[in-house]
Amino acid sequence: MKRLSGIVPCYNEEENIVDFYQEFMKNEAFFKEKEIELELWYINDGSRDCTASEVKKLVQKDSRVHLLSFSRNFGKEAAIYAGMEKAKGDYVVFLDADLQDPPSLLPEMYRYLEQGYDSVATRRVTRKGEPPVRSFFARIFYRMMKKISKTEIMDGARDYRLMTRQVVDAILSMPEYNRFSKGIFGWVGFETKWLEFENIERKKGETKWSFWKLFLYSLDGVTAFSTAPLAFAAFMGVLFCLAAFALIIFTIVRKAIFGDPTSGWPSLVCIISLISGVQLFCLGIVGQYLAKTYMEVKRRPIYLVKEEI
Numbered sequence: 001m002k003r004l005s006g007i008v009p010c011y012n013e014e015e016n017i018v019d020f021y022q023e024f025m026k027n028e029a030f031f032k033e034k035e036i037e038l039e040l041w042y043i044n045d046g047s048r049d050c051t052a053s054e055v056k057k058l059v060q061k062d063s064r065v066h067l068l069s070f071s072r073n074f075g076k077e078a079a080i081y082a083g084m085e086k087a088k089g090d091y092v093v094f095l096d097a098d099l100q101d102p103p104s105l106l107p108e109m110y111r112y113l114e115q116g117y118d119s120v121a122t123r124r125v126t127r128k129g130e131p132p133v134r135s136f137f138a139r140i141f142y143r144m145m146k147k148i149s150k151t152e153i154m155d156g157a158r159d160y161r162l163m164t165r166q167v168v169d170a171i172l173s174m175p176e177y178n179r180f181s182k183g184i185f186g187w188v189g190f191e192t193k194w195l196e197f198e199n200i201e202r203k204k205g206e207t208k209w210s211f212w213k214l215f216l217y218s219l220d221g222v223t224a225f226s227t228a229p230l231a232f233a234a235f236m237g238v239l240f241c242l243a244a245f246a247l248i249i250f251t252i253v254r255k256a257i258f259g260d261p262t263s264g265w266p267s268l269v270c271i272i273s274l275i276s277g278v279q280l281f282c283l284g285i286v287g288q289y290l291a292k293t294y295m296e297v298k299r300r301p302i303y304l305v306k307e308e309i
């Protein structure tokens with residue numbers, strides 16, 4: 001008998017635990033026919049509500065359900081990583097607890113694995129129900145990433161993915177601290193089938209991602225999968241050197257031909273503030289990479305476990 005492990009990161013999702021379980025287990029018959037048993041890992045990412053006790057009730061009723069509680073909120077990326085380490089399945093799938101990743105899609109996804117794909121990924125083609133500002137910046141982010149990163153990062157890609165053990169092991173072999181799964185999935189490669197679906201709004205509770213949190217996450221994505229900003233900093237340096245050089249020539253020639261004394265301190269002030277602004281900006285870019293490197297070098301664990309059932 002083979003096994004399929006569902007990994008569900010949960011952060012304050014008490015209302016969704018049972019609903020999700022029921023939806024997920026609706027696939028039981030389909031997978032039984034294929035001689036695959038289901039297993040479910042709820043990764044409790046430091047929830048402050050009754051998420052843990054809701055899962056414990058399920059664990060008592062059904063031995064296929066497991067709970068892993070973190071010592072605090074480590075973020076969804078850490079939860080996904082922990083789930084992969086714990087899951088025993090020959091196939092692994094990540095799903096959101098809020099049912100925005102419809103478990104009813106699983107049989108279709110599995111059929112593609114049967115056809116020989118290593119992983120089946122999903123993307124939403126619409127963003128209906130999402131604040132327009134958020135969609136706008138998300139679009140810009142994906143368009144920019146396409147240009148500055150060699151790793152394929154699909155617009156609208158969700159973390160909802162079904163993959164074989166081989167792919168899971170490949171991802172686990174990347175123990176980096178700053179995790180950006182959308183990039184990691186692309187980086188490991190393998191034959192991936194993309195399924196598309198319309199955005200589904202969250203069933204209960206509310207989103208855990210504020211605009212600010214998403215913004216920082218997008219910076220993680222950029223620094224983790226592109227060094228283009230560093231090249232940009234170098235490019236700006238060269239550009240300003242050239243401009244300065246041209247200005248020097250211009251000033252010398254003007255002095256030689258017209259005997260003009262160099263005049264005007266307002267222009268000087270403008271130039272100095274512009275250039276120091278650019279310098280600080282570029283220094284900031286370098287600082288971002290340095291900070292990420294610093295965090296990596298510390299080799300802190302990605303998550304800490306409080307309880308495992």
Ligand code: UDP
Pocket residue numbers: 008009010011012013045073074075076079095096097098100202206207208209
């Ligand atoms: N999540 C998590 N840790 C966090 C934030 C979110 O484990 O720090 C989980 C959350 O419980 C949910 C999934 O990640 O199962 C997606 O979060 P959410 O639905 O809030 O994001 P959205 O769908 O709005 O992008």
Ligand code: MG
Pocket residue numbers: 096098100202207
């Ligand atoms: Mg959601």
